[in-house]
Amino acid sequence: MSDSATVDYDGLIPNNVGLNADPRLRRALESWHPGYLDWWRARGPDGFQDSLVYLRTAIGVDSDGWAKFGYVRMPDYRWGILLAPQVEGRTIPFGAHKGEKAWQEVPGEYRALLRRLVVVQGDTEPASVEQQRLLGATAPSLYDLRNLFQVNVEEARHLWAMVYLLQKYFGRDGREEAEELLRRRSGDRDSPRLLGAFNEATPDWLSFFMFTFFTDRDGKMQLQALAQSGFDPLSRTCRFMLTEEAHHMFVGQTGIGRIVERSCAAMREAGLSDPTDIERVRALGVIDLPTIQKKANLHFALTLDLFGGEISTNAANVFNAGLKGRYREDKIADDHVLTGATYAVVRLRDGRIVTEEVPALSALNMRLRDDFAAEAAAGVERWNAIIARAGIAYRLRLPHVAFNRRIGEFAGIEADPDGNLLSAEEWQRRRDEFLPSAADDAFVASLMRPVTEPGKFAPWIAPPRTGIDGKPGDFEYVRLAG
Ligand SMILES: [Fe+2]
């Protein structure tokens, strides 16, 4: 075992996992590498591959000074395999094996369960890069363009992180799964990505910011739960991925915040006091708040589906097995085994939405989703504070969990954003009140014109408070080629 604090940057694949001492694994990863680069060029950011992008690259795993910033051509980005340092004497923190020594190898009895967890997590990483592939062409500024690419290269590094686990610990099926991760494609009819939200389009920057706010936060919750894993290599991998993930949610939180700020400022300048007077707000060239609400409705519901069914025996199994814990498992004060414990779940009973206590083990998806929703709600309040500061009477909010669901308790019914059940006909008739209509999408699309002059921003979004890496406002975050 190598000293995990030192990152080897000399080889083809930067790493702190002692790749040089493991020729079999190194060969496997090196033979996967060309296919990966083909994938990046074909399905990663469209264009801009020769541009110089001011990117952060992970160079260590210490909490301070883990990254460096500099101009990079994206295909030359040093995608590496980085694990958080091993914790001496770590034990399995929950489930039936609680207190036993953490596993350094795959426990045979849980091999299939564990591989599935790694594959599903791994599949989401390249999927989001594919979904965001066309956004560079309409970036509202070089600052935002750079942030998009930062998210993209890091999601791609997360793919490397999962491929490392597959190739190191799962033998031949791991190698096959690693190939499949490059073969599936977001939105493809024949070979789609594994989870619904990762096959949706991300057609504009409002969607991109909503995606990073909501869907990257699902990623964070999943990584937090996997970081608790009794399988130590998975725990260490996820712990390091989380350091990168924080920036992705920052992009979403501040991206929507800047759109809201600009819309409110434009309304005030024009003396408009009614934020629901959509025509007049849009005539100012900014996005009206009701459309932002509808986009939030869409992305929140899509993201809730990623947590799976509210009641799940699979979730109970992976917890019992010690493979996937709860959010901040190590901070929860209970027995971490949960036999006999209960948890409140929102369910559909005889056509009514009710709250019911169920065995806590079967409600782990619901619990993680509740933790997610609480964080998302806090983020929405930060947007509301911007609206309130501008003196505009409007509040954004999260829709009810029964709204527009495809998975779990509410998959078979329709409800409005307040959680009132609707007939199929009424839903069809009122759909455009709740979700972006074709006209809403067309309006947002009409605003998507690229701004490529350093320090300038599209008229529908405010500049950020501060630059990346302390850079000044007119810093050239991307040096466009040609
Ligand atoms: Fe990720």
Ligand SMILES: [Fe+2]
């Ligand atoms: Fe992310």
